[in-house]
Amino acid sequence: MKIIVAPDSFKGSRSAVQIAASIEEGIRHAFPDAEIIKLPMADGGEGTMEIIVQATGGSFVTVPVHDPLGRTIQARYGITGDGHTAVIEIAEASGLALLQREERDPRITSTYGTGELIRHALLSGYRQFIVCLGGSATNDGGAGMLQALGMRLSDAEGNELQQGGIHLSKLAVMDDSDLDSGIKESRFIIASDVRNPLCGENGASAVYGPQKGASPEVVKDLDQALVHYADIIHKQTGAIVASLPGSGAAGGTGAALLAFFDASMQAGARLVMDSIAFDKQIRDADWIISGEGRLDGQTGSGKAIEAVCEAAALRNIPVIAVCGSIEADAAYTTKLGLRACFSLVPGPCTVEEAIAKADEWMRERMIHIFSLLRTK
Numbered sequence: 500m501k502i503i504v505a506p507d508s509f510k511g512s513r514s515a516v517q518i519a520a521s522i523e524e525g526i527r528h529a530f531p532d533a534e535i536i537k538l539p540m541a542d543g544g545e546g547t548m549e550i551i552v553q554a555t556g557g558s559f560v561t562v563p564v565h566d567p568l569g570r571t572i573q574a575r576y577g578i579t580g581d582g583h584t585a586v587i588e589i590a591e592a593s594g595l596a597l598l599q600r601e602e603r604d605p606r607i608t609s610t611y612g613t614g615e616l617i618r619h620a621l622l623s624g625y626r627q628f629i630v631c632l633g634g635s636a637t638n639d640g641g642a643g644m645l646q647a648l649g650m651r652l653s654d655a656e657g658n659e660l661q662q663g664g665i666h667l668s669k670l671a672v673m674d675d676s677d678l679d680s681g682i683k684e685s686r687f688i689i690a691s692d693v694r695n696p697l698c699g700e701n702g703a704s705a706v707y708g709p710q711k712g713a714s715p716e717v718v719k720d721l722d723q724a725l726v727h728y729a730d731i732i733h734k735q736t737g738a739i740v741a742s743l744p745g746s747g748a749a750g751g752t753g754a755a756l757l758a759f760f761d762a763s764m765q766a767g768a769r770l771v772m773d774s775i776a777f778d779k780q781i782r783d784a785d786w787i788i789s790g791e792g793r794l795d796g797q798t799g800s801g802k803a804i805e806a807v808c809e810a811a812a813l814r815n816i817p818v819i820a821v822c823g824s825i826e827a828d829a830a831y832t833t834k835l836g837l838r839a840c841f842s843l844v845p846g847p848c849t850v851e852e853a854i855a856k857a858d859e860w861m862r863e864r865m866i867h868i869f870s871l872l873r874t875k
Contacts, residue, residue, distance in 0.1 A: 501534040502526060503781050503816075506790040507803035508539075508546045509823050509843075510634070511596070512854045515539035515546050521858045522788055522821075525865020529873050538775055540789070540803040542692040543748075543767020544633025545596070548577045548588035551629065554775040555580035560623075564592045564615040567608035567636040569662070572597070576616045584627040585620035589613050589749050590634035593643075595711060598636050603712030605638035605704075605721060607663035610752055614647025621681035630756060631767065632691040632749035636711055638664035638704055638721050640697065640728045641755025649677040650759075664704075664750065665717075667724040670731050675759070687762035690770045692801035695747035697740050697754045698726045703747035711750070725751055732758050768806035778810055786872075787811050787818045788865070794840060795826040808836030821864050823853060841868070 504526075506518040513521075519537040526533060541547035552559065557580045566572045577586035590596065592612030595603065620628070637643070642652055643662050651674040652660040660666050695701050704713065704721040713721060728751070729741035738758040740746045745764045746754035756762040772778065781787065789807045791798070798804050804820055811818045817838040825832075825842050832840045843860050844853050853860075 500530055500786070501536070501784045502530070503536050503538060503784045503787040505538045505540050505777070505787055505803075505807050507541060508544070509790070509792040509857060510545065512792065512823065512857050515541060515550065517858070518790060518861060521861040522865050525862035526788075526869050528862070528866045529869035536780055538777060538780060540768065540807065541771050542633070542801060542803045542806070543631050543690040543770075544692065545588070545590045545594065547631040547633065547690055547767055547771060548586045548591070550771055551586050551774045552577035552579065560619070562616065562619045564612035565609075566597045566612055567593050568598070568602065569609065569611070572612070574612060574616060576620055578625075583625075584629060585625040586629045586631065587613065587616050587620070588631040589752060590631075592616055593637050594634045595636040596634065603636060605636070605708055605711040605713050605750065606665035606717060608637045608711070609639055609643030609662035610635070610637050610641050610749070611643035611647045611662060613752070614644035617644070618648055618679060621679055621685070626681065626685040628685060628687045629770070630687060630689050630762070632689060632693065632752055633767070635749040635752065637752070638708055638711060638713070638725075638750035640664065640667060640725055640751035641749075641753070642667060642728070644752060645673075645678070645755055645759065648679045648682065650675050651677065664721050664724055667728040668720075670728055673731060673735055678759070682760055687756060687760045688770070689745065689748070689753060689756055689762050689764040690767035691745060691748040691753065691764060692767050693748035693753070694744045694801065696742045696744060697729055697746040697751050698722055698742070703751045706747070707750065729754065766801050766806065768801060768803045772806060772810065781810065781814065781816060784814075784816050787816055788821065789818055790821045792823040793826065794820060794822040794824070794832070796831075798827070798835065804837070805835055812836050819868060821861065823857075
């Protein structure tokens with residue numbers, strides 16, 4: 500039996516690599532001689548850079564940058580195995596995981612550190628970039644990133660704009676005369692699973708602001724600030740980013756990349772699959788096991804499970820998903836292309852317990868699933 504193990508990470512709990520290892524352990528309890536191929540997945544969020552770099556035999560560069568609150572940290576960017584492409588992951592320098600829960604405040608968090616990573620890669624001579632947008636702590640429209648790369652943002656009095664999304668409401672001038680010249684010489688690909696626009700009820704602030712610490716009142720203020728930001732960008736570049744699909748990725752960082760970097764957007768999951776030769780590796784597979792932290796309405800919007808199911812359907816390979824939680828009915832999961840899906844947790848529990856026992860429970864689910872399949 501040939502089994503493909505292709506989970507995404509369980510955000511805040513386990514990496515895709517760790518989840519894949521636990522899945523394999525459980526399968527081998529029922530099928531010790533199975534051919535198991537582990538293909539950890541990502542969709543542009545946390546872990547995407549690592550998977551692309553490792554799959555291509557690349558390397559990492561570590562540099563000092565500023566975290567979302569301006570503190571100095573060490574962060575990495577990747578270089579693909581061919582030595583030509585820099586892979587930047589926004590979660591490395593501007594990620595939500597870098598903050599304690601009580602520190603989350605999208606009014607003041609900044610993407611400045613992500614801009615520092617890009618600048619270092621530009622100064623090192625790289626001109627091809629993959630920018631992975633997922634897991635950010637920010638809602639600043641990528642303004643901090645632009646500032647780190649030399650753009651001057653100022654208010655009506657000519658004062659340099661403070662960092663953080665809430666201050667975008669005061670933005671009057673975006674002076675790109677000192678913007679790093681290497682940007683125009685470079686090709687940027689955005690890897691993201693987010694199709695949300697920058698502004699509005701489906702925009703960056705409304706959809707993702709609450710998980711970054713925004714109250715309903717703060718969400719409204721941040722959205723109004725991004726509306727103003729989008730208007731300034733339109734006047735300067737002609738780009739209409741307010742309603743552009745994907746411009747809301749990573750708290751609106753997608754908007755800055757699309758407007759000022761002439762970036763192209765690709766589905767993060769598909770980009771990862773191409774990097775690891777997914778379509779080739781699943782040939783003749785009997786089963787594919789996937790999973791993610793939560794299966795819900797967003798899963799069908801470019802997440803890893805959807806991409807895995809689409810690839811599997813072309814070869815009539817059944818897919819089973821095991822997820823931290825499931826907030827979807829059978830009609831939805833069937834539409835995704837799943838043969839079956841299961842929750843990781845055996846019953847009511849705290850989030851802390853679920854995180855602590857994720858490996859144990861994943862092994863148990865696999866033992867039960869494949870013991871049942873063994874009876875066929």
